[in-house]
Amino acid sequence: MTKPLPQPGGGRFVRLAETARPALHLLIDGAPASALEGDTLLVALLMHGRRVRSSEFGDGTRAGFCLMGACQDCWVWDETGRRLRACSTAVTEGMAVRTTPPASLWPVTPEVAARERGEVPR
Amino acid sequence: MTPRRVVVVGAGPAGVRAAQALVEAGVRPVVIDEGRRDGGQIYRRQPEGFTRTHAMLYGSEAAKAQALHSDFDALRAQIDYRSETLAWNVTPGQLHTLHAPSGETATLDFDALVVCAGATDRLMPVPGWNRAGCYSLGAAQIALKAQACAIGSRVVFMGSGPLLYLVAAQYVKAGARVEAVLDTSSAVPTPAALRGLLNRPRLLLRGLALKASLRLAGVTLLNAVVPLRIEGTADAGVSSVVIRDSAGAERRFGCDAVGMGWHLRAETQLADLARCEFDFEPLSRQWLPRIDDCGRSSTAGVYLAGDGARILGADGAEAAGRLAALAALHDMKHERGRAMFAAEHAGLRRTLATMNGFREGLAQAFPWPHAHAAALPNDAVVCRCEAVTAGELRRSVRELGSQELNRAKAFSRVGMGRCQGRYCGHAAAEIVAATASIPVEKIGRLRSQAPVKPLMMSAQEHD
Numbered sequence: 001m002t003k004p005l006p007q008p009g010g011g012r013f014v015r016l017a018e019t020a021r022p023a024l025h026l027l028i029d030g031a032p033a034s035a036l037e038g039d040t041l042l043v044a045l046l047m048h049g050r051r052v053r054s055s056e057f058g059d060g061t062r063a064g065f066c067l068m069g070a071c072q073d074c075w076v077w078d079e080t081g082r083r084l085r086a087c088s089t090a091v092t093e094g095m096a097v098r099t100t101p102p103a104s105l106w107p108v109t110p111e112v113a114a115r116e117r118g119e120v121p122r
Numbered sequence: 123m124t125p126r127r128v129v130v131v132g133a134g135p136a137g138v139r140a141a142q143a144l145v146e147a148g149v150r151p152v153v154i155d156e157g158r159r160d161g162g163q164i165y166r167r168q169p170e171g172f173t174r175t176h177a178m179l180y181g182s183e184a185a186k187a188q189a190l191h192s193d194f195d196a197l198r199a200q201i202d203y204r205s206e207t208l209a210w211n212v213t214p215g216q217l218h219t220l221h222a223p224s225g226e227t228a229t230l231d232f233d234a235l236v237v238c239a240g241a242t243d244r245l246m247p248v249p250g251w252n253r254a255g256c257y258s259l260g261a262a263q264i265a266l267k268a269q270a271c272a273i274g275s276r277v278v279f280m281g282s283g284p285l286l287y288l289v290a291a292q293y294v295k296a297g298a299r300v301e302a303v304l305d306t307s308s309a310v311p312t313p314a315a316l317r318g319l320l321n322r323p324r325l326l327l328r329g330l331a332l333k334a335s336l337r338l339a340g341v342t343l344l345n346a347v348v349p350l351r352i353e354g355t356a357d358a359g360v361s362s363v364v365i366r367d368s369a370g371a372e373r374r375f376g377c378d379a380v381g382m383g384w385h386l387r388a389e390t391q392l393a394d395l396a397r398c399e400f401d402f403e404p405l406s407r408q409w410l411p412r413i414d415d416c417g418r419s420s421t422a423g424v425y426l427a428g429d430g431a432r433i434l435g436a437d438g439a440e441a442a443g444r445l446a447a448l449a450a451l452h453d454m455k456h457e458r459g460r461a462m463f464a465a466e467h468a469g470l471r472r473t474l475a476t477m478n479g480f481r482e483g484l485a486q487a488f489p490w491p492h493a494h495a496a497a498l499p500n501d502a503v504v505c506r507c508e509a510v511t512a513g514e515l516r517r518s519v520r521e522l523g524s525q526e527l528n529r530a531k532a533f534s535r536v537g538m539g540r541c542q543g544r545y546c547g548h549a550a551a552e553i554v555a556a557t558a559s560i561p562v563e564k565i566g567r568l569r570s571q572a573p574v575k576p577l578m579m580s581a582q583e584h585d
Contacts, residue, residue, distance in 0.1 A: 014298065067258075
């Protein structure tokens with residue numbers, strides 16, 4: 001059995017092969033990040049962290065589920081507020097993504113805000 | 123002769139073989155593919171720039187994958203191939219599509235529509251499955267095949283069906299750490315299941331070899347387990363899986379990712395929107411579109427093939443795709459197509475009958491654990507999209523009188539979220555049926571709605 005290849009740290013996914021591809025650069029929530037040519041946005045996000053987004057229904061972080069464009073659990077947004085499905089969007093050089101929706105699309109209701117503060121037990 | 127307008131949806135094994143048959147008959151079909159490249163899910167092609175060989179990616183099925191890919195490449199000039207395109211609605215004689223990257227829509231008139239929409243994993247909710255780090259088995263395989271990644275550094279696979287063992291073995295081979303493979307079905311198939319599986323003895327042996335390779339690699343394999351919960355925190359995601367083993371003992375497996383699935387469910391939304399009749403199949407406990415032995419649906423001009431019609435697997439999909447396309451040509455009175463149909467249909471139908479016998483064996487060897495679904499605790503999330511619990515669903519039955527699945531969906535929103543019931547629908551049906559004390563086939567079938575996947579509000583159709 002081969003040993004898993006080195007990680008950038010803190011990622012959920014583990015690269016097992018195909019690491020000789022050229023690097024790409026992107027911004028995740030404003031922070032610089034790197035990916036490899038051919039990576040999906042979902043892979044780029046999960047090489048740098050353990051979540052893709054947070055559930056709008058207050059039950060925690062989400063990291064995608066089906067990876068085949070069926071479950072819609074990996075929605076992120078570009079800087080203009082356009083929605084991207086991370087599992088089926090390829091990373092391009094200079095891409096900038098947000099893992100929280102623009103406030104105009106999904107206003108945080110008082111109920112959700114309270115739940116996120118842990119005030120209303122589910 | 124007027125040109126025949128034939129549209130094929132899907133470019134997996136069924137769609138590619140359907141397109142190939144049409145081209146051989148002299149028809150130029152439109153092929154709609156949601157993927158970026160052909161191959162479907164089973165023979166999904168890795169992006170350009172990846173270097174793993176077919177043998178590394180597809181193992182024992184490498185030659186079939188290679189043949190499908192190269193045959194499709196050879197067809198490209200003779201078909202109108204539209205990748206990254208969603209077929210989001212069917213109206214009489216028309217298919218409505220959206221090219222995802224550009225947002226461009228199209229309305230395609232057809233004389234015949236061959237739907238090869240494939241399948242997704244069939245999921246049973248387990249308390250905690252909404253946590254980050256839980257994936258479908260298909261997702262675990264796509265991460266590896268298409269991106270050369272494992273879904274975590276310590277992975278538990280749970281569920282039932284051939285994919286459970288295949289994905290686990292592929293992970294081990296690729297160097298990922300697999301903590302356990304937890305199967306809800308029993309280790310020894312019933313005589314009836316075995317009779318079905320013996321329709322394809324080589325495939326049966328390959329399955330047994332996969333299990334043996336996992337044992338050899340030191341992976342814990344358990345059968346007849348009851349999934350109890352997936353533990354972890356809302357922020358960090360999953361940290362362990364807890365099951366009850368066949369001896370009745372609770373066991374915990376630490377992990378940072380879970381791949382789960384109970385065999386497959388057919389993607390039937392387009393067939394539903396085309397007003398095809400459906401029948402409940404007691405063996406697999408799912409509703410399937412009615413087809414004849416050549417793939418004709420109950421709607422004239424609409425043909426169904428591949429896992430979206432019957433879960434026969436890739437080999438069956440190749441035969442079914444070709445046969446459905448030939449049946450379409452035959453019905454359109456296409457001269458060369460009629461000759462091809464006459465020459466081939468008996469052989470293709472025999473192949474499909476063998477595949478179907480094996481399918482019935484699989485359904486019995488790896489049964490959908492419907493009683494587990496029906497008995498989910500009230501606080502278990504059933505709908506991952508909107509975090510709706512089993513208790514809320516039961517309340518819609520008990521207090522609001524929703525004894526029909528679409529009514530329960532309207533009251534509880536289970537099945538109404540962004541996945542449109544793909545991942546909660548089968549479990550929700552079991553819960554509603556058990557709560558109402560009505561057989562599952564009598565509580566109705568979740569109706570499909572267009573668009574079959576969410577579209578941007580800005581998408582507009584032009585005439």
